[in-house]
Structure formats: C-alpha cells, structure tokens
Amino acid sequence: MNTAFVKSARTSLMLSVLLLLMVSCGPAEPPVQSAAVAEPPVMETAVAVESESALIERARGIHERVIVMDTHVDINTANFTPDINYLQDLNTQVNLPKMDQGGMDVAWLVVYTGQGPLTEEGYNSAEANAMDKFSAIHRLVSEIAPDRIELATTSEDVRRIVASGKKVAMIGVENAYPLGEDISKIQDYYDMGARYISLSHNGHSQFSDSNTGERDDVWLHNGLSELGRQAIVEMNRLGILIDISHPSVEANRQAIELSRAPVIASHSSARALDPTVSRNLWDEELLAVRDNGGVVQAVAFRGYVDSEKHRAWREANEAGESAPPVDVNDFVDHIDYMVELIGIDHVGISGDFDGGGGVTGWNDASETFNITLELVRRGYSEEDIAKIWGGNILRVLDEAQQIAAQIQSEAGA
Helix, strand or coil, rough: HHHHHHHHHHHHHHHHHHHHHHHHHHCHHHHHHHHHHHHHHHHHHHHHHHHHHHHHHHHHHHHHHHEEEEEEEEEEEEECCCEEECCCCCHHHHHHHHHHHHCCCCEHHHHHHHHCCCHHHHHHHHHHHEEEEEEEEHHHHHHCCCCCCCECCCCCHHHHHHHCCCCEEEEEECCCCHHCCCCCHHHHHCCCCCEEEEEECEEEECCCCCCHHHHHHCCCCCCCCHHHHHHHHHHHHCCCCCCCCCCHHHHHHHHHEEEEEEEEECCCCEHHHHCCCCCCCHHHHHHHHHHHCCCEEECCCHHHHHHHHHHHHHHHHHHCCCCCCCHHHHHHHHHHHHHHHHHHHHHEEECCCCCCCCCECCCCHHHCCHHHHHHHHCCCCCHHHHHHHHHHHHHHHHHHHHHHHHHHHHHCC
C-alpha cells in the first residue's frame, strides 16, 4: 500500500470532518437571523387591536357601572295621572321603560314656564303652572311609581337610590318667572326639591335678560336686575344651583361674578361650533364657568348642535330628498370641543328631551348607550365618562351645598 497516499487521504478526511463540525456548531447565518427579527409578533398585534364586539362589550360595562344622568327633561303633567303615566312606554322621549332600556339612571325633571307679561296676573298664572309641575313630579315618586323611582336632592341620595336599583328623579326650574317678585318663594322651591333654577327663558324676565335679546338688541336690565342679584344671593344661601343656559351673555357674566358657588348650564353647547345659536355659550363664557368651578351640560338639540346641517336635512326631507341628519357624532363633537377647552371636570350631558331635544342615534332615553359607545370610540376612559355622565354635576351640587352651609353658619342661621 502506498503509505503516503493513505496519510494524505486521512489528512483530507480529518480536515473535512473538522470543517463540518465548525459549520454545524458555529453561529447562525446572518440571513436567517435577519429573517427571524423581521417576523412580526403576531400574538402581540392581535391583543393590541380591539375588535368591534370587544369594544362594544367594554362600553356596555362602563355604561352599567357609571351613573348616567340627563340634566334636562321636560314634562307634560297630563302624563302623570293614574291612567297615563311614566310606568308606560308613552310617546315621550323619557319614561321608565325607556330609561330601563337605555340605562339612564337619573332624570332631572324640569318645572318649565314660558315667559309671559311682567304683571301680577302673569305672575299668578305662571305660579299655577309651576305648582302643577311640582305636584306632578311628586305624584310620580310618591303615588304612581314609588317602587321604581325616587326623588333625590343630594349626591348621597343619588348614589343610594341608584344602588337600590331604582331610577332617580331630580328637579330643575327653567325660568324663575313664576316666583313673581317674592324672593322668599325660592325657599319654597328648595323645600319642594328644586336644586337648580334658571333666571330666564325665551324672553326677559323680572330677574334677568334672555339670550333672545340678541334678535333685536333690545334689553330690559343690561344683564341682571336688582331682583335677580338678590335671587342669586338667596340661591347661594340655600344651595340651589344657578343655571345660565337661557340668560344673556352679560347676565351670565354678572351671575358668575356674583355667585359664591359654582354655576351650571343645564343644557347648552359650544357656540364656537355654530355662532348663530345664541342659546349656546361662547368660549369666554365656557372659560368663566371653568374658572368658577362649574359645569356645562352639552345639549343634544339638533338645531343647537348644527343649525345649518339640521336646516338642510329638514328642507331635503320636506322635498322628499335625502340629506344627512344631525347625529351622535355631531353632538359628541361639542363634548370634545368643550373638554379640550375647559377640561374634563367641567363638561356634562343633557338631552333636552320632550322639549325639542334629540339627535339621530340619541333620540330618546332608550338610545342613551349610544353616547357612551361613541365616547369609548373616541378614547375617553371610564373615569372620564363617569365624570361627564353625572360625576361633575354631583360634585358641583356638593360644593354648592357646602357653601350654603357655610353661608348659613356665617349668618348664624
């Protein structure tokens, strides 16, 4: 055998084996590493993207946990009788079946009186109207449906009643006109459960100019009357919230400046989004409410949310044509705007139901969840939504009542 050949063959074989071991035991080839790094984390991506069904389920959970409150619901006393009442699903935007269906916990039922002549006869007629509405609300909670709905006058009442499974009624007064010129009657309203009062409506009252003065630039008081100033002092003393939704810009400025307690706008939106609507509040008014510690309840009233869009829809509808209606998205745009301007602690929600309010998607209490759903879609947290739906207005009510106790203590009452 050729020994040199064998040695050479063995050497070649050993080198081949050594090379094979180095390749198999060495680091992975760069192209393979690159491919592994580039591969997307499939599981993490699936978790990060919330499905539509999951989002809706999350929104429903939030809606069930927070206190859902509408701060302005008009009433017709014909619907508060033994035979016709809110136990039935009447042709009203708010009643107990619709509140159940939509998850609305609290309705501020409104003692509304239209503006009439500033005469003794006018005052007497207005007072009769107001007493009729106060009585109707009390019949609802004490005679018609005491096992389904209860009257609340404090935030503690609200939380207790909601926890018991009942619905909550609260009382607001839209237009102080029925008080006549007797400030002492504000105490009577307080005793009957009223926790906010607006000093005017559409038309100047004995207390305050109305926003409607912008139509002809005719004013009665250039803001508040002396009687109006006295009324604010008395409301502060009692713990009744001052509602600035209907008075004029100047009256609102004076009211906020005078009030020791936070004020509210029970149903007003952002005028910057539709400058033609005098019922909404300019940025300077919104900022003044913020600085005062108060809250503005955005209102889902089509003509106040977007008057031009609503006009176009109405005209198209009359002509048998189609046009997009004012809807939940348009309404929540007002909430977004105000939250951005004055902060989450100073914005709330109202429907102005049974008084002309409603937008497509939230046209009655049964559709209330749609507002929460849209807020969730826009990224509002549960804490934010709890504040907007009721937490802010309850905080303001607490503060007004604490200030009232302080005022009464100062006076030795």
